Amino acid sequence: MKERKKLLLLRPRKLGDTILATLVADALKRARPSWEIHYLVEFPYAELFQDHPSVDRVVKMPRGMGPWRTWEFATWLRKEDFDLALDLYSGLRTAFISRWCCPRSYGLRTRWAFLYTSSVPRRISPTSHHIENQFQLLNLLGIEEKPGPYRFPPPRPFPLEGPYAALHPFASPLKSMSEIQARELASHLLDMGLLPVFLGDKGEAEAIERLGIGLNMAGLDLPSTRNLIAGARVFVGIDSGLAHLASTTRTPMVVVFGPHLPENYRPWRNFGVRIVERPLPCRPCFEKKCPWPYPRCVQDIPAEQILGEVEALLNNPSSYPPD
Numbered sequence: 001m002k003e004r005k006k007l008l009l010l011r012p013r014k015l016g017d018t019i020l021a022t023l024v025a026d027a028l029k030r031a032r033p034s035w036e037i038h039y040l041v042e043f044p045y046a047e048l049f050q051d052h053p054s055v056d057r058v059v060k061m062p063r064g065m066g067p068w069r070t071w072e073f074a075t076w077l078r079k080e081d082f083d084l085a086l087d088l089y090s091g092l093r094t095a096f097i098s099r100w101c102c103p104r105s106y107g108l109r110t111r112w113a114f115l116y117t118s119s120v121p122r123r124i125s126p127t128s129h130h131i132e133n134q135f136q137l138l139n140l141l142g143i144e145e146k147p148g149p150y151r152f153p154p155p156r157p158f159p160l161e162g163p164y165a166a167l168h169p170f171a172s173p174l175k176s177m178s179e180i181q182a183r184e185l186a187s188h189l190l191d192m193g194l195l196p197v198f199l200g201d202k203g204e205a206e207a208i209e210r211l212g213i214g215l216n217m218a219g220l221d222l223p224s225t226r227n228l229i230a231g232a233r234v235f236v237g238i239d240s241g242l243a244h245l246a247s248t249t250r251t252p253m254v255v256v257f258g259p260h261l262p263e264n265y266r267p268w269r270n271f272g273v274r275i276v277e278r279p280l281p282c283r284p285c286f287e288k289k290c291p292w293p294y295p296r297c298v299q300d301i302p303a304e305q306i307l308g309e310v311e312a313l314l315n316n317p318s319s320y321p322p323d
Contacts, residue, residue, distance in 0.1 A: 005032070005083040008102060010040045010094045012061050015222075015241025018045045019248065020131045020268060021088050022152070025054040027138060027145035028086075038082070040097075048222045048245075051153050070096065077101040084141075087116070088134050106140045108133075127263045147268065152248040155230035164195040165310075166229045166246070167214070168237030170204045174285070174295050175238045175258045179211060184303040185236065186213045189310075194233055199225055199242055234310055238298065243267055252313045254306060258298035259285040274309040276301060 007028065011021035018041050025037050039049055040059040049058050065073060070093050078101040085098035087107035095112035098105035104117045113119040120136040131147050138145055167189075169182035177185075186196035196214030205218035217228065225242065229235050230249040237243050239257045246253050247267030255267060257277040261284045267273055277283075278301050282291070290296075 004034045006036045008038050008082045008085040011088040012042045015045055016244035019244040023131055023147045026151050029054040031143040031145055053151050074100040086137055106137050130265055150248045155227045155249055158227040158231045162195055163233050164197045165189045166199055166232040166235045167196050168199045168242045170200055170207050171240045174290055178299045181303050183211045188307045254309045258295055274313050276306050276309055
């Protein structure tokens, strides 16, 4: 058995999950520093991990591959001579790729678990964090590690003058704030002397324009978005991939949770994070359509409550980590 191994770490889909998965790469590098970590992510997210210290190479997977294209892609990867695969996504496509291109593969216990050499349960307990569940896979490799802090490269200065707040109010319909909430939040931040700078993808730019307030930076690439967040006085947003991106910086954060529970998906950071949520009997919810006319778990939260957490955060010195 060769000491220097090539490991394929798979985590396509969803920005927040691809960010959390770097904690697994960090643990692998701590425990097996001689191993090569090849991180498979989808094209839109690949640029974020190019300079990550625990990733030797980023493997870019195209989106929307059909069966034939998936087989071609897996066959191309098979020529790379990987020793093993760690599939943190564990869907049919990634399970097949893991099995086809690696002699040993490990994944979560989904309906496709028969394709792996070995698998672990999807969840330790109802209150376990998503990344803690995935760390079980390391045990199959004889590695006993706990998730540590992020190891992303330091952000670069972003060319935006004056104090500002980074806001991300919109994403999927079930998680988004209402436009009334977002506008009121931005107005109060202006009163506090902070320019509201709105973030999101290109699909959210139109909704941000309708607010008629603040600076619309939707559609910015991910490394630049991270740099912008790092320069903000505070990040205020919904439970989304950008909240996890913000957690890789030192910027204080207020995160509004809706359908999902913070104990399962909260940003992985032990300083400067305030959670806002509304207890409802229908949470947690994994439905594609809300049974209410609108997502009450998010949109019934008063903007004043969110602002109260922002003020408490900014007035608390412990919100900022030591240098």
